[in-house]
Amino acid sequence: GDLPNIKILATGGTIAGAGQSATDSSYTAGKVGVDSLIHAVPQMTKIANISGEQVVSIGSQDMNDEVWLKLANRVNALLAKDDVDGVVITHGTDTMEETAYFLDLTVKSDKPVVLVGAMRPSTAMSADGPVNLYNAVVTAVDAESKGRGVLVAMNDTVFDARDVTKTSTTAVDTFQSPNMGPLGYVHNSDVKYQRSPERHHTTETVFDVSKVKALPKVGIVYNYANATDLPVKAMVDADFDGIVSAGVGNGNMYHTIFDGLAKASKDGVMVVRSARTGSGSTTLDAEVDDAKYGFVASGTLNPQKARILLMLSLTQTQDYKEVQKMFQYY
Ligand SMILES: NC(=O)C[C@H](N)C(=O)O
Numbered sequence: 001g002d003l004p005n006i007k008i009l010a011t012g013g014t015i016a017g018a019g020q021s022a023t024d025s026s027y028t029a030g031k032v033g034v035d036s037l038i039h040a041v042p043q044m045t046k047i048a049n050i051s052g053e054q055v056v057s058i059g060s061q062d063m064n065d066e067v068w069l070k071l072a073n074r075v076n077a078l079l080a081k082d083d084v085d086g087v088v089i090t091h092g093t094d095t096m097e098e099t100a101y102f103l104d105l106t107v108k109s110d111k112p113v114v115l116v117g118a119m120r121p122s123t124a125m126s127a128d129g130p131v132n133l134y135n136a137v138v139t140a141v142d143a144e145s146k147g148r149g150v151l152v153a154m155n156d157t158v159f160d161a162r163d164v165t166k167t168s169t170t171a172v173d174t175f176q177s178p179n180m181g182p183l184g185y186v187h188n189s190d191v192k193y194q195r196s197p198e199r200h201h202t203t204e205t206v207f208d209v210s211k212v213k214a215l216p217k218v219g220i221v222y223n224y225a226n227a228t229d230l231p232v233k234a235m236v237d238a239d240f241d242g243i244v245s246a247g248v249g250n251g252n253m254y255h256t257i258f259d260g261l262a263k264a265s266k267d268g269v270m271v272v273r274s275a276r277t278g279s280g281s282t283t284l285d286a287e288v289d290d291a292k293y294g295f296v297a298s299g300t301l302n303p304q305k306a307r308i309l310l311m312l313s314l315t316q317t318q319d320y321k322e323v324q325k326m327f328q329y330y
Helices: 034-039 042-046 065-079 096-106 129-141 230-237 255-266 303-314 320-329
Strands: 005-012 049-058 086-090 113-116 151-154 157-160 184-187 190-193 218-222 242-247 270-275
Touching: 005 034, 005 065, 005 129, 034 049, 042 049, 042 129, 049 065, 065 086, 065 096, 086 129, 096 113, 096 151, 096 303, 113 129, 129 151, 129 184, 129 190, 218 230, 218 303, 230 242, 230 255, 242 255, 242 303, 255 270, 270 303, 270 320, 303 320
Parallel strands: 005 049, 005 086, 086 113, 113 151, 218 242, 242 270
Antiparallel strands: 151 157, 157 184, 184 190
């Protein structure tokens, strides 16, 4: 028929989780396969031709570079075909924001890519997975979704990959876009958009992982009162290519971490200052003389997303000024 063709790629997570009973909050993620997910929401077949593929079956706490590269390449291959109009990816919520941003920077298509998950397992009372999956397909078939970058559809809300973050361990409205607000809302099988992301994404990025076998090694160091610099030392000893500091306030660091990262930067490790605050921008040269130490400021990217942009930037350049530009454009 004339319905759009949507491919559902399943990776596991709570949306595919199964527990002992409807009232038990303990469960195992990634138990239910893609066909069961699709069969649970027959209403989707009224708005799209749906087919499914199981990519992996993991709790997203175990998401890793290998799966990201596999997903990016698979999504690019699918969207290059005339008979695929959009991709929906079912995913655990723990690291959904990271996978979404990785794909936002590495998928080379205008066609919609929508990540979706659930906070309650499929066996729970008022499971949120089925309606979230339906709304993700609604979002993927909407012509207005084209060219907005990789999207996250959760709890009747559509977010951009760059700003969305998980803000609650258990609430169904856990996903928020603290700096920019949502892109739009889903209601009655329809998306109403209110804005578009301004930063470069998908077809506008320079990143190409089609030939990348392994991503650069980048870790995150957390700052807090009386912090230890042991993680900095361990990462430097292990030859990490980059380190993101999850700073206090406007990307500030505990003094021992600062000294360790200043030395690491001098020795060729790319250092990005980010913030553990949950919102706001880590601004260049605010309380730290970034130019003096060769540090990069993350802007509104949180530490886990700054890590992704740093890894991809390091596939292109080793010059901190060029990396700083990436953090201005992406
Ligand atoms: N709600 C969830 O999906 C949590 C789960 N641990 C996951 O990310 O896979």
